[in-house]
Every structure is written in structure tokens, then in C-alpha cells.
Amino acid sequence: MAAIYSLYIINKSGGLIFYKDYGSKGRMDTNDSLRVASLWHSMHAISQQLSPINGCSGIELLEADTFDLHCFQSLTGTKFFVVCETGTQHMEALLKVIYELYTDYVLKNPFYEMEMPIRCELFDINLTQVVQKDRVALLGR
Amino acid sequence: MIGTGKIKQYANVLDKPLGKGKQEVSLSAFAFLFSELVQYNQTQVDNISELETRLEDAGYAVGARVLELLCHRDKGNRRETRLLGILSFVHSTVWKVLFGKVADSLEKGTEHEDEYMISEKELLVNRFISIPKDMGTFHCGAFVAGIVKGVLENAGFPAVVTAHFVPVEGQQRPRTTILIKFAEEVLRREARLG
Numbered sequence: 001m002a003a004i005y006s007l008y009i010i011n012k013s014g015g016l017i018f019y020k021d022y023g024s025k026g027r028m029d030t031n032d033s034l035r036v037a038s039l040w041h042s043m044h045a046i047s048q049q050l051s052p053i054n055g056c057s058g059i060e061l062l063e064a065d066t067f068d069l070h071c072f073q074s075l076t077g078t079k080f081f082v083v084c085e086t087g088t089q090h091m092e093a094l095l096k097v098i099y100e101l102y103t104d105y106v107l108k109n110p111f112y113e114m115e116m117p118i119r120c121e122l123f124d125i126n127l128t129q130v131v132q133k134d135r136v137a138l139l140g141r
Numbered sequence: 142m143i144g145t146g147k148i149k150q151y152a153n154v155l156d157k158p159l160g161k162g163k164q165e166v167s168l169s170a171f172a173f174l175f176s177e178l179v180q181y182n183q184t185q186v187d188n189i190s191e192l193e194t195r196l197e198d199a200g201y202a203v204g205a206r207v208l209e210l211l212c213h214r215d216k217g218n219r220r221e222t223r224l225l226g227i228l229s230f231v232h233s234t235v236w237k238v239l240f241g242k243v244a245d246s247l248e249k250g251t252e253h254e255d256e257y258m259i260s261e262k263e264l265l266v267n268r269f270i271s272i273p274k275d276m277g278t279f280h281c282g283a284f285v286a287g288i289v290k291g292v293l294e295n296a297g298f299p300a301v302v303t304a305h306f307v308p309v310e311g312q313q314r315p316r317t318t319i320l321i322k323f324a325e326e327v328l329r330r331e332a333r334l335g
Contacts, residue, residue, distance in 0.1 A: 108269035110179035121271040
């Protein structure tokens with residue numbers, strides 16, 4: 001039922017700062033999630049070089065057999081990507097909303113150190129609400 | 142009415158009328174500024190109570206100035222002499238000007254005669270702040286407690302003001318209570334005034 005399988009946030013150097021897992025399949029332990037994050041960071045950077053067109057901003061969508069991966073890179077180099085069911089709609093909008101939550105509840109928190117793992121209660125609470133709302137809306141569509 | 146022609150130039154900046162000013166300030170701008178204030182003070186202190194004291198002192202300065210401004214602008218230079226008067230001034234006028242809404246509630250303490258509480262579901266300054274677990278009872282609302290202290294003390298009602306989290310069942314986030322404990326002399330004067 002869960003359309004989203006997992007959410008990753010990586011900082012500009014490729015380190016994983018936030019990982020949340022929503023599906024029951026493919027649950028990963030900490031080390032694996034760190035590896036996947038740095039793998040994606042490298043692939044994203046390589047794709048910018050491989051592109052035949054100048055000014056490419058990197059991979060935005062990866063479609064595979066069993067999942068889709070949508071990626072959003074902010075102007076500062078922080079990447080938000082979500083692994084979801086094939087064919088899930090409106091993931092870009094969701095990623096933008098999550099970016100807004102990040103700027104609000106993480107960046108305005110005086111106890112958060114830049115580029116460090118995110119440990120903000122308010123961010124978690126609001127993120128759960130947004131994903132829940134999105135899930136309900138998806139069922140309705 | 143201010144004429145449509147040239148704006149009157151004032152020779153002395155002190156003669157310029159005290160306008161209402163822009164009513165709205167960007168919440169994000171304030172949140173970032175406040176976050177920087179907390180971070181800066183964190184580097185200067187060794188422990189949490191010192192950090193709270195520093196925030197309170199910062200708020201005190203704001204409170205003193207806010208009292209002067211509001212007395213002139215909103216109250217026509219009248220001075221509050223009664224306890225309930227000054228408390229409702231803080232609870233409605235000060236809160237409205239600073240945070241855009243009146244405080245959620247004003248209560249008298251049940252255990253002690255000299256305690257009053259202003260409570261709020263969530264202080265504006267705390268909107269985006271999540272306190273890490275290892276900070277214990279630290280409350281960024283110490284800044285607001287300082288503002289209240291500044292207003293009360295400069296109005297002639299010395300008090301000790303602190304901010305506390307009060308857990309509420311059924312809600313994930315605790316409420317905030319600003320606890321005001323008035324000094325002896327205030328209560329004696331209040332009793333004398335009848």
C-alpha cells in the first residue's frame with residue numbers, strides 16, 4: 001500500500017544526513033544506507049559530466065523494474081531523493097514540500113550543526129504528517 | 142492630514158512623529174536571527190542555566206523598550222498601577238504587538254499568592270526549534286520570559302519570570318507556561334491599594 005519506500009537526504013559532500021524507511025520490503029541497516037547514499041551521490045555527479053547537453057543538473061528520475069527513484073537537488077547541493085513504487089505521481093511536488101520542511105525545522109533550529117545528521121523532533125513530526133497526507137491523497141486519486 | 146505635496150522635513154529626528162511602522166516582519170528572518178542569537182550565546186557560556194540567563198537578559202532589554210513604546214503609542218501615556226492592569230497589558234497588548242495575537246491564557250497560581258501564569262500552546266520563538274534530549278529542561282522561551290520581566294520591572298512591578306514546558310496529555314508537544322513571581326513589595330502595595 002505504501003507508495004513511498006524510503007526517503008534519503010544527503011549533504012553536499014555526499015554524506016547521508018537523514019534516512020527514513022516507509023515500506024516493509026528492502027529495509028536497510030545503517031551501513032547499507034550510508035553506502036547507497038554515497039553511491040547515489042557519485043552517480044549523480046557522474047551523470048552531470050556524461051550528459052551530451054551543457055548545463056545538466058544531474059539525474060532527476062531513475063526508472064527501474066520494481067521501483068522509481070526521484071531526486072531533487074537544492075541550489076546548495078543538498079539532495080533529497082525518494083524511492084517509490086513504479087508509476088507514483090507527484091513525487092517532485094512531495095520533494096519540494098520536504099525541502100520546505102527542511103528549511104523550516106532543520107535550518108532554523110539553533111541546535112542543528114550544518115551537514116550533520118538530522119535529529120530534529122519537529123522535522124520528524126511534520127514529515128510524518130506530510131507523507132501520511134500524501135498517502136491518503138494518493139489513495140483518493 | 143499629511144499633505145499631498147512635499148513631505149515635511151524635521152530638523153531634529155526627535156521631533157518626527159512616532160509612526161506605527163511596518164506591522165509585519167518576515168517570520169523566517171526573525172527565526173534565523175533568533176537561531177543565530179542562541180548559537181552565539183552557546184559559544185560564550187559553559188552550561189545551560191547561563192545560556193538561559195543570557196537569553197533572559199537579551200529579552201529584558203527588549204521588554205524595557207517595548208514598554209516605553211507601547212505606553213506612548215497605545216495607552217496614551219497612562220501608567221498602570223494595579224497588578225491585574227499590568228498583567229492584562231502584558232497578556233493582550235504586548236503579546237499582540239510582538240507576536241500578532243493575544244496570549245492563550247492568564248491564570249493566577251493556586252499554590253502561592255504571588256504567582257501568575259501566562260500560557261501558550263507554542264511560543265512564536267520556539268516554532269522551529271527542537272530541543273535535543275541532552276539539553277534537559279532548557280527553554281528558548283527564556284527570551285520571552287526576559288521580555289515580560291523587562292516590561293514588569295520597568296513598570297514598577299519587580300518579579301522573577303521563568304519559562305517552563307508543561308506536558309499535556311493527548312498532545313505530543315508540551316505547552317509553554319511563563320511563570321511570574323512578584324516580589325514582596327508588589328503584593329504589599331497591592332494590598333494597601335485595596
